[in-house]
Amino acid sequence: MMKHVELQQVGPSEWLLAQSEGMRVPGRIFADAETITQLQSDGAGRPEWSALRQVRNVACLPGIVGASLALPDVHPGYGFPIGGVGAFDVDEGVAVVGGVGFDINCGVRMLSTPLEREEVSPVIARLGEDLYETVPAGLGAKGKLRLSVAEIDQVLRDGAAYVIERGYGSKEDLAFIEESGRMEGANPDTVSDLAKKRQFGQVGTLGSGNHYLEVQFVDEVLDEQAANAYGLVSGRVVVSIHTGSRALGHQIGQDYLKEMAVASRKYEIPIVERELVCAPIRSPEGQRYLSAVACGANCAFANRQTIAHLVRASLVRVCGIDEARIRTVYDIGHNNAKLEEHTVDGERRRLLVHRKGATRAFGPGCSESPEPYRDVGHPTLVGGTMGTASYVMRGTAVGMERVFGSGIHGAGRALSRKKAAKRYWGETVISDLASSGIRVWAHSKRGIAEEAPGAYKDVERVVAAAEDAGINRAVARLRPLAVIKG
Protein backbone atom coordinates (compact mmCIF):
# COMPACT_ATOMS: atom_id res chain seq x y z
CA MET A 1 0.00 0.00 0.00
CA MET A 2 1.17 3.50 -0.79
CA LYS A 3 2.26 5.77 2.01
CA HIS A 4 -0.58 8.05 3.08
CA VAL A 5 -0.43 11.33 1.16
CA GLU A 6 -1.14 14.45 3.21
CA LEU A 7 -4.13 16.24 1.74
CA GLN A 8 -5.90 19.25 3.16
CA GLN A 9 -9.56 19.82 2.42
CA VAL A 10 -9.84 23.43 1.25
CA GLY A 11 -13.39 23.58 -0.08
CA PRO A 12 -16.43 21.48 -0.92
CA SER A 13 -14.96 18.51 -2.83
CA GLU A 14 -11.59 20.24 -3.11
CA TRP A 15 -8.29 19.05 -1.61
CA LEU A 16 -4.84 20.53 -1.62
CA LEU A 17 -1.69 18.48 -2.04
CA ALA A 18 0.83 20.95 -0.62
CA GLN A 19 3.93 21.78 -2.60
CA SER A 20 6.86 19.67 -1.46
CA GLU A 21 10.33 18.88 -2.74
CA GLY A 22 10.53 18.92 -6.52
CA MET A 23 7.00 20.22 -7.03
CA ARG A 24 6.80 23.52 -8.91
CA VAL A 25 3.12 24.00 -8.02
CA PRO A 26 0.76 22.32 -5.55
CA GLY A 27 -1.66 19.56 -6.48
CA ARG A 28 -5.37 20.28 -6.36
CA ILE A 29 -7.85 17.41 -6.34
CA PHE A 30 -11.55 18.00 -6.87
CA ALA A 31 -13.29 14.92 -5.49
CA ASP A 32 -15.55 13.71 -2.70
CA ALA A 33 -14.20 12.17 0.51
CA GLU A 34 -14.99 8.62 -0.64
CA THR A 35 -12.87 9.04 -3.76
CA ILE A 36 -10.02 10.48 -1.70
CA THR A 37 -10.15 7.45 0.63
CA GLN A 38 -9.99 5.14 -2.38
CA LEU A 39 -7.08 7.09 -3.92
CA GLN A 40 -5.16 6.78 -0.64
CA SER A 41 -5.53 3.01 -0.66
CA ASP A 42 -4.94 2.47 -4.42
CA GLY A 43 -1.64 1.14 -5.57
CA ALA A 44 -1.66 -2.35 -4.05
CA GLY A 45 2.02 -2.32 -3.17
CA ARG A 46 2.93 -0.37 -6.30
CA PRO A 47 3.21 3.29 -5.31
CA GLU A 48 3.97 4.31 -8.90
CA TRP A 49 0.41 3.24 -9.78
CA SER A 50 -1.14 5.72 -7.35
CA ALA A 51 -3.12 8.61 -8.86
CA LEU A 52 -2.03 10.90 -6.01
CA ARG A 53 1.58 10.22 -6.80
CA GLN A 54 0.81 10.92 -10.45
CA VAL A 55 -0.71 14.30 -9.49
CA ARG A 56 2.50 15.06 -7.62
CA ASN A 57 4.75 13.94 -10.50
CA VAL A 58 2.91 16.20 -12.97
CA ALA A 59 3.44 19.11 -10.55
CA CYS A 60 7.21 18.63 -10.97
CA LEU A 61 7.22 19.32 -14.73
CA PRO A 62 8.80 22.53 -16.07
CA GLY A 63 6.51 25.48 -16.78
CA ILE A 64 3.40 24.07 -15.12
CA VAL A 65 1.02 26.87 -14.14
CA GLY A 66 -1.33 27.13 -11.16
CA ALA A 67 -1.61 23.56 -9.95
CA SER A 68 -1.49 19.94 -11.07
CA LEU A 69 -5.22 19.21 -11.20
CA ALA A 70 -7.38 16.13 -10.81
CA LEU A 71 -11.12 16.17 -11.46
CA PRO A 72 -13.78 14.14 -9.57
CA ASP A 73 -13.52 11.04 -11.83
CA VAL A 74 -9.78 10.77 -11.03
CA HIS A 75 -8.22 7.30 -10.94
CA PRO A 76 -4.75 5.90 -11.66
CA GLY A 77 -3.48 6.26 -15.22
CA TYR A 78 0.05 6.17 -16.58
CA GLY A 79 2.10 9.36 -16.25
CA PHE A 80 -0.87 11.67 -15.72
CA PRO A 81 -3.75 10.34 -13.65
CA ILE A 82 -6.99 9.77 -15.56
CA GLY A 83 -9.04 12.89 -14.85
CA GLY A 84 -5.77 14.88 -14.79
CA VAL A 85 -5.34 18.42 -16.11
CA GLY A 86 -1.99 20.18 -16.50
CA ALA A 87 -1.55 23.65 -18.04
CA PHE A 88 1.90 24.79 -19.14
CA ASP A 89 3.25 28.20 -20.09
CA VAL A 90 3.97 28.22 -23.85
CA ASP A 91 7.41 29.79 -23.38
CA GLU A 92 8.65 27.87 -20.37
CA GLY A 93 6.50 24.78 -20.37
CA VAL A 94 6.56 21.34 -21.94
CA ALA A 95 4.42 19.10 -24.12
CA VAL A 96 3.99 15.79 -22.26
CA VAL A 97 3.14 12.47 -23.91
CA GLY A 98 1.46 11.08 -20.77
CA GLY A 99 -0.81 14.14 -20.68
CA VAL A 100 -2.53 12.91 -23.83
CA GLY A 101 -1.98 9.15 -23.76
CA PHE A 102 -2.43 6.49 -26.40
CA ASP A 103 -6.02 7.14 -27.40
CA ILE A 104 -5.58 10.68 -28.67
CA ASN A 105 -8.84 12.70 -28.66
CA CYS A 106 -10.88 9.77 -27.50
CA GLY A 107 -14.26 11.35 -26.90
CA VAL A 108 -18.01 11.32 -27.25
CA ARG A 109 -20.34 12.38 -30.07
CA MET A 110 -23.96 12.90 -29.17
CA LEU A 111 -26.81 12.93 -31.67
CA SER A 112 -30.32 14.11 -30.80
CA THR A 113 -33.44 12.72 -32.45
CA PRO A 114 -37.07 13.86 -32.64
CA LEU A 115 -38.13 10.46 -31.26
CA GLU A 116 -39.88 10.00 -27.93
CA ARG A 117 -38.74 7.13 -25.72
CA GLU A 118 -42.20 5.50 -26.14
CA GLU A 119 -41.78 5.47 -29.93
CA VAL A 120 -38.42 3.73 -29.74
CA SER A 121 -39.14 1.20 -26.99
CA PRO A 122 -41.24 -1.10 -29.22
CA VAL A 123 -38.49 -1.24 -31.88
CA ILE A 124 -35.47 -1.16 -29.56
CA ALA A 125 -34.54 -4.79 -30.30
CA ARG A 126 -34.53 -4.12 -34.04
CA LEU A 127 -32.64 -0.86 -33.62
CA GLY A 128 -30.00 -2.42 -31.37
CA GLU A 129 -29.57 -5.33 -33.74
CA ASP A 130 -29.29 -2.99 -36.73
CA LEU A 131 -26.69 -0.80 -34.99
CA TYR A 132 -24.75 -3.90 -33.92
CA GLU A 133 -24.65 -5.08 -37.53
CA THR A 134 -23.98 -1.63 -39.03
CA VAL A 135 -21.26 -0.15 -36.82
CA PRO A 136 -18.02 -2.16 -36.94
CA ALA A 137 -16.93 -2.88 -33.36
CA GLY A 138 -14.79 -5.24 -31.34
CA LEU A 139 -11.33 -6.65 -31.83
CA GLY A 140 -10.18 -6.76 -35.47
CA ALA A 141 -13.31 -5.14 -36.94
CA LYS A 142 -12.70 -3.28 -40.20
CA GLY A 143 -14.41 -0.08 -41.29
CA LYS A 144 -16.32 0.28 -44.53
CA LEU A 145 -14.14 3.21 -45.58
CA ARG A 146 -10.92 1.77 -47.01
CA LEU A 147 -8.25 4.42 -47.44
CA SER A 148 -4.96 4.78 -49.29
CA VAL A 149 -1.90 6.43 -47.70
CA ALA A 150 -2.76 9.72 -49.44
CA GLU A 151 -6.33 9.53 -48.16
CA ILE A 152 -5.17 8.77 -44.61
CA ASP A 153 -3.05 11.93 -44.84
CA GLN A 154 -6.19 13.86 -45.77
CA VAL A 155 -8.00 12.42 -42.73
CA LEU A 156 -5.11 13.57 -40.54
CA ARG A 157 -5.09 17.05 -42.08
CA ASP A 158 -8.82 17.70 -42.42
CA GLY A 159 -10.52 15.49 -39.81
CA ALA A 160 -14.30 15.26 -39.92
CA ALA A 161 -14.50 17.51 -43.01
CA TYR A 162 -12.71 14.88 -45.08
CA VAL A 163 -15.14 12.07 -44.36
CA ILE A 164 -18.07 14.45 -44.88
CA GLU A 165 -16.67 15.08 -48.37
CA ARG A 166 -16.70 11.32 -48.83
CA GLY A 167 -20.42 11.27 -48.02
CA TYR A 168 -20.39 10.55 -44.29
CA GLY A 169 -22.68 13.16 -42.78
CA SER A 170 -23.33 16.79 -43.58
CA LYS A 171 -21.42 20.05 -43.28
CA GLU A 172 -23.93 21.24 -40.65
CA ASP A 173 -22.31 18.75 -38.26
CA LEU A 174 -19.00 20.63 -38.30
CA ALA A 175 -20.23 23.63 -36.29
CA PHE A 176 -21.10 21.29 -33.43
CA ILE A 177 -17.79 19.47 -33.22
CA GLU A 178 -15.03 20.79 -30.99
CA GLU A 179 -12.51 22.69 -33.16
CA SER A 180 -15.08 22.34 -35.98
CA GLY A 181 -13.79 18.79 -36.37
CA ARG A 182 -10.32 19.85 -37.47
CA MET A 183 -7.37 20.81 -35.28
CA GLU A 184 -4.96 23.28 -36.83
CA GLY A 185 -1.31 22.44 -37.35
CA ALA A 186 -1.76 18.78 -38.26
CA ASN A 187 1.15 17.81 -40.48
CA PRO A 188 0.89 14.14 -41.54
CA ASP A 189 4.69 13.97 -41.92
CA THR A 190 4.94 13.95 -38.12
CA VAL A 191 3.10 10.61 -38.05
CA SER A 192 4.96 7.38 -38.81
CA ASP A 193 4.08 5.16 -41.77
CA LEU A 194 3.46 2.37 -39.29
CA ALA A 195 0.79 4.45 -37.54
CA LYS A 196 -0.88 5.22 -40.88
CA LYS A 197 -0.76 1.62 -42.06
CA ARG A 198 -2.31 0.39 -38.82
CA GLN A 199 -5.22 2.76 -39.46
CA PHE A 200 -6.07 1.68 -43.05
CA GLY A 201 -9.11 -0.37 -42.09
CA GLN A 202 -9.99 1.36 -38.84
CA VAL A 203 -11.67 4.65 -39.75
CA GLY A 204 -15.29 4.22 -38.73
CA THR A 205 -14.73 1.50 -36.13
CA LEU A 206 -15.80 1.67 -32.49
CA GLY A 207 -13.07 -0.46 -30.91
CA SER A 208 -13.55 -2.24 -27.59
CA GLY A 209 -12.80 -1.77 -23.88
CA ASN A 210 -14.76 1.17 -22.51
CA HIS A 211 -15.86 2.35 -25.96
CA TYR A 212 -19.56 2.13 -26.64
CA LEU A 213 -22.54 3.19 -28.63
CA GLU A 214 -25.65 3.88 -26.58
CA VAL A 215 -29.23 4.68 -27.44
CA GLN A 216 -30.36 6.78 -24.49
CA PHE A 217 -33.29 8.94 -23.46
CA VAL A 218 -33.26 12.26 -21.62
CA ASP A 219 -34.39 11.19 -18.16
CA GLU A 220 -34.41 14.63 -16.61
CA VAL A 221 -33.50 18.15 -17.61
CA LEU A 222 -31.57 19.84 -14.80
CA ASP A 223 -30.70 23.16 -16.43
CA GLU A 224 -33.56 24.43 -18.63
CA GLN A 225 -31.67 27.26 -20.30
CA ALA A 226 -28.72 25.12 -21.36
CA ALA A 227 -30.90 22.14 -22.32
CA ASN A 228 -32.98 24.43 -24.55
CA ALA A 229 -29.85 25.75 -26.21
CA TYR A 230 -28.58 22.19 -26.80
CA GLY A 231 -31.99 20.98 -28.04
CA LEU A 232 -32.37 18.42 -25.26
CA VAL A 233 -35.96 17.61 -24.33
CA SER A 234 -37.08 15.37 -21.49
CA GLY A 235 -38.18 11.94 -22.78
CA ARG A 236 -36.50 12.33 -26.18
CA VAL A 237 -34.07 9.77 -27.55
CA VAL A 238 -30.39 10.58 -28.12
CA VAL A 239 -27.44 8.46 -29.24
CA SER A 240 -23.93 8.68 -27.78
CA ILE A 241 -20.81 7.35 -29.48
CA HIS A 242 -17.66 6.88 -27.39
CA THR A 243 -14.50 6.12 -29.35
CA GLY A 244 -11.17 7.65 -30.31
CA SER A 245 -8.31 7.69 -32.80
CA ARG A 246 -7.99 3.89 -32.90
CA ALA A 247 -4.69 2.28 -33.92
CA LEU A 248 -3.30 5.49 -35.42
CA GLY A 249 -3.47 7.31 -32.09
CA HIS A 250 -2.12 4.27 -30.26
CA GLN A 251 0.93 4.12 -32.53
CA ILE A 252 1.55 7.89 -32.28
CA GLY A 253 1.62 7.46 -28.49
CA GLN A 254 4.00 4.50 -28.74
CA ASP A 255 6.31 6.30 -31.22
CA TYR A 256 6.51 9.55 -29.28
CA LEU A 257 7.16 7.89 -25.92
CA LYS A 258 10.49 6.96 -27.52
CA GLU A 259 11.13 10.21 -29.38
CA MET A 260 10.31 12.39 -26.39
CA ALA A 261 12.53 10.31 -24.10
CA VAL A 262 15.43 11.42 -26.33
CA ALA A 263 14.16 15.02 -26.21
CA SER A 264 13.89 14.96 -22.43
CA ARG A 265 17.54 13.98 -22.19
CA LYS A 266 18.54 16.57 -24.81
CA TYR A 267 16.84 19.39 -22.90
CA GLU A 268 17.99 18.00 -19.53
CA ILE A 269 14.49 17.67 -18.14
CA PRO A 270 14.51 15.29 -15.17
CA ILE A 271 12.00 12.53 -15.79
CA VAL A 272 10.31 11.25 -12.65
CA GLU A 273 8.36 8.72 -14.64
CA ARG A 274 8.87 7.38 -18.14
CA GLU A 275 5.33 8.23 -19.29
CA LEU A 276 6.02 11.88 -18.47
CA VAL A 277 8.70 12.27 -21.14
CA CYS A 278 8.38 15.72 -22.67
CA ALA A 279 9.96 18.51 -24.70
CA PRO A 280 9.74 22.30 -24.45
CA ILE A 281 6.59 23.44 -26.25
CA ARG A 282 8.53 25.75 -28.56
CA SER A 283 11.27 23.20 -29.37
CA PRO A 284 11.22 21.36 -32.72
CA GLU A 285 10.48 18.11 -30.83
CA GLY A 286 7.63 19.68 -28.88
CA GLN A 287 6.12 21.19 -32.03
CA ARG A 288 6.45 17.89 -33.88
CA TYR A 289 4.66 16.03 -31.10
CA LEU A 290 1.84 18.58 -30.95
CA SER A 291 1.42 18.32 -34.71
CA ALA A 292 1.16 14.52 -34.41
CA VAL A 293 -1.40 14.97 -31.62
CA ALA A 294 -3.43 17.24 -33.93
CA CYS A 295 -3.28 14.49 -36.60
CA GLY A 296 -4.49 11.92 -34.05
CA ALA A 297 -7.25 14.27 -32.92
CA ASN A 298 -8.42 14.79 -36.49
CA CYS A 299 -8.46 11.04 -37.02
CA ALA A 300 -10.72 10.69 -33.95
CA PHE A 301 -13.07 13.42 -35.23
CA ALA A 302 -13.26 11.63 -38.59
CA ASN A 303 -13.86 8.32 -36.85
CA ARG A 304 -16.80 9.59 -34.80
CA GLN A 305 -18.19 11.46 -37.82
CA THR A 306 -18.17 8.24 -39.87
CA ILE A 307 -19.86 6.26 -37.11
CA ALA A 308 -22.44 9.04 -36.57
CA HIS A 309 -23.37 8.71 -40.23
CA LEU A 310 -23.84 4.95 -39.87
CA VAL A 311 -25.99 5.53 -36.77
CA ARG A 312 -28.17 8.00 -38.67
CA ALA A 313 -28.68 5.46 -41.44
CA SER A 314 -29.75 2.89 -38.84
CA LEU A 315 -32.21 5.30 -37.21
CA VAL A 316 -33.71 6.18 -40.59
CA ARG A 317 -34.01 2.50 -41.53
CA VAL A 318 -35.56 1.29 -38.31
CA CYS A 319 -37.50 4.32 -37.05
CA GLY A 320 -38.40 5.89 -40.38
CA ILE A 321 -37.39 9.42 -39.41
CA ASP A 322 -35.97 12.15 -41.60
CA GLU A 323 -32.17 12.08 -41.49
CA ALA A 324 -32.00 15.88 -41.33
CA ARG A 325 -33.77 15.81 -37.97
CA ILE A 326 -30.96 13.79 -36.37
CA ARG A 327 -28.59 16.55 -35.34
CA THR A 328 -25.20 16.60 -33.70
CA VAL A 329 -25.58 18.02 -30.19
CA TYR A 330 -21.81 18.07 -29.70
CA ASP A 331 -18.61 16.11 -30.20
CA ILE A 332 -15.94 16.54 -27.57
CA GLY A 333 -12.68 14.77 -26.79
CA HIS A 334 -11.15 13.90 -23.43
CA ASN A 335 -7.49 13.07 -24.23
CA ASN A 336 -5.81 16.09 -25.75
CA ALA A 337 -3.36 18.98 -25.42
CA LYS A 338 -4.53 22.37 -26.69
CA LEU A 339 -3.16 25.87 -26.90
CA GLU A 340 -5.58 28.14 -25.06
CA GLU A 341 -5.73 31.54 -23.42
CA HIS A 342 -6.60 31.70 -19.73
CA THR A 343 -6.61 34.33 -17.01
CA VAL A 344 -4.08 33.44 -14.31
CA ASP A 345 -3.76 35.80 -11.34
CA GLY A 346 -5.46 38.53 -13.34
CA GLU A 347 -3.19 38.15 -16.34
CA ARG A 348 -4.10 36.66 -19.75
CA ARG A 349 -1.65 33.88 -20.57
CA ARG A 350 -1.19 31.50 -23.46
CA LEU A 351 -1.06 27.94 -22.14
CA LEU A 352 -0.85 24.40 -23.42
CA VAL A 353 -3.60 22.58 -21.52
CA HIS A 354 -3.26 18.80 -21.29
CA ARG A 355 -6.45 16.97 -20.43
CA LYS A 356 -6.08 13.23 -19.84
CA GLY A 357 -9.50 11.73 -19.23
CA ALA A 358 -10.92 15.23 -18.94
CA THR A 359 -12.81 17.40 -21.42
CA ARG A 360 -12.59 21.04 -22.21
CA ALA A 361 -15.50 22.76 -20.43
CA PHE A 362 -15.56 26.39 -21.44
CA GLY A 363 -18.21 28.37 -19.59
CA PRO A 364 -20.66 31.03 -20.76
CA GLY A 365 -19.39 33.68 -23.15
CA CYS A 366 -16.39 31.85 -24.64
CA SER A 367 -15.97 32.37 -28.37
CA GLU A 368 -14.73 28.77 -28.85
CA SER A 369 -18.26 27.43 -28.26
CA PRO A 370 -20.66 26.99 -31.21
CA GLU A 371 -22.62 30.21 -31.68
CA PRO A 372 -25.99 28.82 -30.47
CA TYR A 373 -24.34 27.60 -27.25
CA ARG A 374 -22.27 30.69 -26.49
CA ASP A 375 -24.52 32.14 -23.78
CA VAL A 376 -24.46 28.96 -21.70
CA GLY A 377 -21.13 27.42 -22.70
CA HIS A 378 -20.71 24.28 -24.80
CA PRO A 379 -21.90 20.89 -23.52
CA THR A 380 -19.58 18.35 -21.96
CA LEU A 381 -20.51 14.70 -22.40
CA VAL A 382 -20.05 12.50 -19.35
CA GLY A 383 -20.24 8.76 -19.95
CA GLY A 384 -21.74 6.71 -17.16
CA THR A 385 -21.93 2.94 -17.14
CA MET A 386 -24.12 0.53 -19.08
CA GLY A 387 -26.49 0.25 -16.15
CA THR A 388 -26.68 3.74 -14.75
CA ALA A 389 -26.87 7.21 -16.18
CA SER A 390 -24.79 9.47 -18.39
CA TYR A 391 -24.83 13.24 -18.08
CA VAL A 392 -24.67 16.30 -20.23
CA MET A 393 -22.92 19.02 -18.27
CA ARG A 394 -21.47 22.43 -19.03
CA GLY A 395 -18.59 24.61 -17.91
CA THR A 396 -18.89 27.48 -15.42
CA ALA A 397 -17.10 30.72 -14.64
CA VAL A 398 -15.67 29.00 -11.54
CA GLY A 399 -14.37 26.17 -13.72
CA MET A 400 -12.68 28.68 -16.04
CA GLU A 401 -10.91 30.18 -13.06
CA ARG A 402 -10.08 27.04 -11.06
CA VAL A 403 -9.50 24.24 -13.60
CA PHE A 404 -8.68 26.02 -16.88
CA GLY A 405 -12.21 25.34 -18.16
CA SER A 406 -12.09 21.56 -17.81
CA GLY A 407 -14.76 18.95 -17.20
CA ILE A 408 -15.21 15.41 -15.96
CA HIS A 409 -15.42 12.75 -18.66
CA GLY A 410 -17.06 9.77 -16.99
CA ALA A 411 -17.77 7.86 -13.84
CA GLY A 412 -14.18 6.70 -13.51
CA ARG A 413 -13.24 3.13 -12.72
CA ALA A 414 -13.34 1.85 -9.18
CA LEU A 415 -12.44 -1.83 -9.77
CA SER A 416 -9.60 -3.18 -11.87
CA ARG A 417 -10.51 -5.17 -14.98
CA LYS A 418 -9.07 -8.27 -13.34
CA LYS A 419 -11.27 -7.87 -10.26
CA ALA A 420 -14.32 -7.02 -12.38
CA ALA A 421 -13.84 -10.09 -14.60
CA LYS A 422 -13.54 -12.23 -11.46
CA ARG A 423 -16.59 -10.70 -9.79
CA TYR A 424 -18.95 -10.49 -12.80
CA TRP A 425 -19.96 -12.84 -15.58
CA GLY A 426 -20.75 -11.29 -18.98
CA GLU A 427 -23.97 -13.27 -19.54
CA THR A 428 -25.26 -12.40 -16.07
CA VAL A 429 -24.48 -8.70 -16.50
CA ILE A 430 -26.42 -8.73 -19.80
CA SER A 431 -29.45 -10.51 -18.29
CA ASP A 432 -29.44 -8.26 -15.20
CA LEU A 433 -29.42 -5.20 -17.40
CA ALA A 434 -32.20 -6.65 -19.58
CA SER A 435 -34.37 -7.05 -16.49
CA SER A 436 -34.00 -3.33 -15.84
CA GLY A 437 -34.94 -2.50 -19.43
CA ILE A 438 -31.45 -2.07 -20.91
CA ARG A 439 -30.60 -4.23 -23.91
CA VAL A 440 -26.94 -5.03 -24.58
CA TRP A 441 -25.26 -6.26 -27.75
CA ALA A 442 -21.64 -7.22 -27.25
CA HIS A 443 -18.84 -8.59 -29.37
CA SER A 444 -17.09 -9.88 -26.25
CA LYS A 445 -18.71 -11.30 -23.12
CA ARG A 446 -15.46 -10.97 -21.21
CA GLY A 447 -15.41 -7.28 -22.17
CA ILE A 448 -18.91 -6.91 -20.68
CA ALA A 449 -17.75 -8.42 -17.38
CA GLU A 450 -14.79 -6.00 -17.27
CA GLU A 451 -17.14 -3.10 -18.00
CA ALA A 452 -19.90 -4.17 -15.57
CA PRO A 453 -21.64 -1.17 -13.98
CA GLY A 454 -20.29 -2.22 -10.56
CA ALA A 455 -16.71 -1.76 -11.81
CA TYR A 456 -17.24 1.99 -11.94
CA LYS A 457 -17.70 4.72 -9.38
CA ASP A 458 -21.24 5.96 -8.92
CA VAL A 459 -21.62 8.57 -11.67
CA GLU A 460 -24.09 10.51 -9.47
CA ARG A 461 -21.36 10.99 -6.87
CA VAL A 462 -18.87 12.14 -9.47
CA VAL A 463 -21.31 14.63 -10.99
CA ALA A 464 -22.27 15.86 -7.50
CA ALA A 465 -18.60 16.45 -6.63
CA ALA A 466 -18.08 18.51 -9.82
CA GLU A 467 -21.18 20.55 -8.95
CA ASP A 468 -20.17 20.95 -5.29
CA ALA A 469 -16.82 22.31 -6.37
CA GLY A 470 -18.65 24.58 -8.83
CA ILE A 471 -16.45 23.58 -11.78
CA ASN A 472 -19.16 21.94 -13.94
CA ARG A 473 -22.94 22.10 -13.91
CA ALA A 474 -25.35 19.27 -14.81
CA VAL A 475 -27.68 20.02 -17.72
CA ALA A 476 -29.44 16.71 -18.27
CA ARG A 477 -29.37 13.12 -17.07
CA LEU A 478 -29.58 10.39 -19.71
CA ARG A 479 -30.46 6.75 -19.23
CA PRO A 480 -29.57 3.91 -21.59
CA LEU A 481 -32.08 1.88 -23.60
CA ALA A 482 -29.66 -0.07 -25.79
CA VAL A 483 -25.90 -0.54 -25.52
CA ILE A 484 -23.51 -1.75 -28.22
CA LYS A 485 -20.08 -2.79 -26.96
CA GLY A 486 -17.02 -3.90 -28.86
Place this chain on the structure above:
Amino acid sequence: MTASDGRSGVEYLDHTADIGIRACGPTLESVFCRAACALFSLMVDVEKIEPTTQHEVNCRGETLADLLVEWMGDLLAQKDLSGLVFGRFEVGISQGFGVWTLRGTAWGEGLDAARHTPRTEVKGITYLGLRVEQEGVGWVAECVLDV
Protein backbone atom coordinates in the same frame (compact mmCIF):
# COMPACT_ATOMS: atom_id res chain seq x y z
CA MET B 1 16.33 -19.73 -28.05
CA THR B 2 13.39 -20.36 -25.78
CA ALA B 3 9.90 -21.15 -26.94
CA SER B 4 6.61 -20.73 -25.11
CA ASP B 5 3.04 -21.48 -26.09
CA GLY B 6 1.41 -21.62 -22.68
CA ARG B 7 0.18 -19.08 -20.19
CA SER B 8 2.05 -20.56 -17.25
CA GLY B 9 4.29 -18.16 -15.40
CA VAL B 10 1.93 -15.26 -16.08
CA GLU B 11 -0.04 -13.24 -13.58
CA TYR B 12 -2.37 -10.32 -14.27
CA LEU B 13 -2.04 -7.39 -11.91
CA ASP B 14 -4.66 -4.99 -10.56
CA HIS B 15 -4.38 -1.60 -12.22
CA THR B 16 -7.62 0.36 -11.88
CA ALA B 17 -7.97 1.61 -15.46
CA ASP B 18 -5.71 -0.66 -17.44
CA ILE B 19 -4.11 -4.03 -16.80
CA GLY B 20 -0.71 -5.09 -15.56
CA ILE B 21 1.07 -8.28 -16.50
CA ARG B 22 3.82 -10.10 -14.65
CA ALA B 23 5.69 -12.86 -16.44
CA CYS B 24 8.16 -15.11 -14.63
CA GLY B 25 10.43 -17.76 -16.04
CA PRO B 26 13.73 -19.54 -15.69
CA THR B 27 15.37 -17.56 -18.51
CA LEU B 28 15.20 -14.03 -19.92
CA GLU B 29 13.90 -15.44 -23.19
CA SER B 30 11.13 -17.38 -21.46
CA VAL B 31 9.71 -14.25 -19.81
CA PHE B 32 9.67 -12.39 -23.14
CA CYS B 33 7.70 -15.27 -24.67
CA ARG B 34 5.32 -15.45 -21.72
CA ALA B 35 4.75 -11.68 -21.71
CA ALA B 36 3.83 -11.87 -25.41
CA CYS B 37 1.49 -14.73 -24.69
CA ALA B 38 -0.10 -12.72 -21.87
CA LEU B 39 -0.59 -9.80 -24.27
CA PHE B 40 -2.53 -11.92 -26.76
CA SER B 41 -4.39 -13.79 -24.01
CA LEU B 42 -6.00 -10.47 -23.07
CA MET B 43 -7.32 -10.11 -26.61
CA VAL B 44 -8.21 -13.68 -27.64
CA ASP B 45 -8.24 -17.28 -26.47
CA VAL B 46 -4.66 -18.17 -27.43
CA GLU B 47 -5.33 -21.89 -27.00
CA LYS B 48 -7.49 -21.72 -30.12
CA ILE B 49 -4.87 -20.07 -32.34
CA GLU B 50 -3.44 -22.36 -34.99
CA PRO B 51 0.25 -21.65 -35.68
CA THR B 52 -0.20 -21.50 -39.46
CA THR B 53 1.61 -18.21 -40.17
CA GLN B 54 4.91 -17.04 -38.87
CA HIS B 55 6.12 -13.50 -38.29
CA GLU B 56 9.75 -12.58 -37.70
CA VAL B 57 10.71 -9.81 -35.28
CA ASN B 58 14.06 -8.03 -35.07
CA CYS B 59 14.27 -5.26 -32.55
CA ARG B 60 16.69 -3.44 -30.29
CA GLY B 61 16.59 -1.55 -27.03
CA GLU B 62 18.98 0.33 -24.78
CA THR B 63 17.69 -1.60 -21.79
CA LEU B 64 15.90 -4.92 -21.42
CA ALA B 65 12.78 -2.99 -20.44
CA ASP B 66 12.94 -1.00 -23.70
CA LEU B 67 13.48 -4.24 -25.59
CA LEU B 68 10.32 -5.73 -24.05
CA VAL B 69 8.27 -2.72 -25.20
CA GLU B 70 9.73 -3.01 -28.72
CA TRP B 71 8.98 -6.74 -28.91
CA MET B 72 5.42 -6.47 -27.64
CA GLY B 73 4.77 -3.29 -29.66
CA ASP B 74 5.83 -5.04 -32.89
CA LEU B 75 3.52 -7.98 -32.23
CA LEU B 76 0.62 -5.71 -31.27
CA ALA B 77 0.99 -3.70 -34.50
CA GLN B 78 0.71 -6.92 -36.54
CA LYS B 79 -2.86 -7.33 -35.31
CA ASP B 80 -3.78 -4.23 -37.35
CA LEU B 81 -1.24 -4.54 -40.18
CA SER B 82 -1.91 -8.14 -41.14
CA GLY B 83 -4.83 -9.12 -38.92
CA LEU B 84 -2.67 -11.74 -37.19
CA VAL B 85 -2.94 -12.94 -33.62
CA PHE B 86 -0.23 -15.12 -32.11
CA GLY B 87 -0.09 -17.94 -29.60
CA ARG B 88 3.42 -19.35 -29.88
CA PHE B 89 6.71 -17.49 -29.57
CA GLU B 90 10.42 -18.09 -29.76
CA VAL B 91 13.11 -15.53 -29.05
CA GLY B 92 16.84 -15.14 -28.78
CA ILE B 93 18.29 -12.15 -26.92
CA SER B 94 21.85 -10.87 -27.03
CA GLN B 95 23.78 -7.83 -25.90
CA GLY B 96 26.58 -6.00 -27.66
CA PHE B 97 27.91 -2.44 -27.91
CA GLY B 98 25.54 -1.32 -25.16
CA VAL B 99 22.41 -2.42 -27.01
CA TRP B 100 20.11 -5.37 -26.45
CA THR B 101 18.99 -7.19 -29.58
CA LEU B 102 16.07 -9.56 -29.99
CA ARG B 103 15.46 -11.95 -32.86
CA GLY B 104 12.17 -13.68 -32.49
CA THR B 105 9.44 -15.57 -34.25
CA ALA B 106 5.74 -15.54 -33.51
CA TRP B 107 3.33 -18.14 -34.86
CA GLY B 108 -0.34 -17.51 -35.30
CA GLU B 109 -3.12 -16.92 -37.80
CA GLY B 110 -5.63 -14.35 -38.99
CA LEU B 111 -8.07 -13.28 -36.28
CA ASP B 112 -11.31 -15.22 -36.56
CA ALA B 113 -13.96 -13.72 -34.29
CA ALA B 114 -16.01 -16.91 -34.41
CA ARG B 115 -13.17 -19.14 -33.24
CA HIS B 116 -10.81 -17.02 -31.17
CA THR B 117 -13.27 -15.61 -28.57
CA PRO B 118 -12.33 -11.93 -28.92
CA ARG B 119 -11.80 -10.09 -25.65
CA THR B 120 -10.50 -6.58 -25.05
CA GLU B 121 -8.25 -4.75 -27.48
CA VAL B 122 -4.89 -3.59 -26.12
CA LYS B 123 -4.05 -0.04 -27.25
CA GLY B 124 -0.45 0.28 -26.19
CA ILE B 125 2.44 -0.92 -24.06
CA THR B 126 3.11 1.66 -21.35
CA TYR B 127 6.34 2.26 -19.47
CA LEU B 128 4.50 2.45 -16.15
CA GLY B 129 6.15 0.17 -13.62
CA LEU B 130 8.01 -1.46 -16.48
CA ARG B 131 10.81 -3.77 -15.37
CA VAL B 132 12.73 -6.78 -16.59
CA GLU B 133 14.96 -8.14 -13.84
CA GLN B 134 16.69 -11.20 -12.56
CA GLU B 135 14.92 -12.41 -9.43
CA GLY B 136 16.23 -15.39 -7.47
CA VAL B 137 17.19 -18.05 -9.96
CA GLY B 138 14.90 -16.77 -12.70
CA TRP B 139 13.67 -13.65 -14.45
CA VAL B 140 10.62 -11.46 -14.11
CA ALA B 141 9.03 -8.91 -16.47
CA GLU B 142 6.27 -6.50 -15.52
CA CYS B 143 4.41 -3.90 -17.52
CA VAL B 144 1.06 -2.14 -17.75
CA LEU B 145 -0.97 -2.31 -20.95
CA ASP B 146 -3.38 0.44 -21.96
CA VAL B 147 -6.73 -1.14 -22.80
